[in-house]
Amino acid sequence: MTPSSNTDFTLDEPLDAAIRRAGALVAGARHAVALTGAGLSVESGIPPFRGPGGIWTRYGEPPMDGYQRFLRDPRGAWLERLAPTEDWMRALADAVRAAKPNPGHRALAELERRGLLAALITQNIDDLHAQAGHASVLEIHGNHRLLRCIDCNARFEPEAIAVDPDRLPPHCPECDGLVKSDIVQFGEPIPSDVLRACFDTVARADVMIVAGTSATVYPAAEFPYEVLRQGGAVIEVNPEPSELTSAATLSLAGPGAAVLTRLLEHAIATQEACA
Numbered sequence: 001m002t003p004s005s006n007t008d009f010t011l012d013e014p015l016d017a018a019i020r021r022a023g024a025l026v027a028g029a030r031h032a033v034a035l036t037g038a039g040l041s042v043e044s045g046i047p048p049f050r051g052p053g054g055i056w057t058r059y060g061e062p063p064m065d066g067y068q069r070f071l072r073d074p075r076g077a078w079l080e081r082l083a084p085t086e087d088w089m090r091a092l093a094d095a096v097r098a099a100k101p102n103p104g105h106r107a108l109a110e111l112e113r114r115g116l117l118a119a120l121i122t123q124n125i126d127d128l129h130a131q132a133g134h135a136s137v138l139e140i141h142g143n144h145r146l147l148r149c150i151d152c153n154a155r156f157e158p159e160a161i162a163v164d165p166d167r168l169p170p171h172c173p174e175c176d177g178l179v180k181s182d183i184v185q186f187g188e189p190i191p192s193d194v195l196r197a198c199f200d201t202v203a204r205a206d207v208m209i210v211a212g213t214s215a216t217v218y219p220a221a222e223f224p225y226e227v228l229r230q231g232g233a234v235i236e237v238n239p240e241p242s243e244l245t246s247a248a249t250l251s252l253a254g255p256g257a258a259v260l261t262r263l264l265e266h267a268i269a270t271q272e273a274c275a
């Protein structure tokens, strides 16, 4: 097989050799886990929050106490959700609605389908992993499509909750708790069920693929280092060097779509050679 390429990126031989080693690590893992972030969504057309072209760079930073504002005035927060007045919220909602999964999302879903990826943790809220066919996703920052009860953590499809503009906020049909967007806001704790599932799967991980994130924000920042402390391998997939690069077992410098597609091919080749 010749190295695959897309329109703006060609895998050279040294990178392809490193991806082959990464594919072998994944194929030989007992419990491989992936951690993904905004970089993977950028390749699907969703702008990042910060940096050049970032949503907050263009529209200004949102308040850093969004969750406290929600708790102070849940009705107001719901009215804002139903008819956003903030430009950055509208820009993000439009970009997320228009986005489609890219080959990186699909490669990870195929690794899962083949039994080569035990778990996927994402910082993204855009639902693209699920849309790519990924069956089980741990969404540490929630999912923009869903609603969540802040008391019992139950998630709901929007149509499952009657939203009456005259009787806001809606309440949980299971425990009568307050219902909000599943998106984890500034100041809001990561839902305890997701956090526990992340810690459980990371504790078992002997290989971790970190794609599209420099993993600098808690709790994700700890996960790769935890895998390394356990004697596992960390495979970084980022176009640019990050804080993780010097610590990672393998750093694959390229876009997630191209690199993960090739990693899947190598992992399958190893799997079939060992069968």
Ligand SMILES: [Zn+2]
Binding pocket: 149, 150, 151, 152, 153, 154, 172, 173, 174, 175, 176, 177
């Ligand atoms: Zn509830």
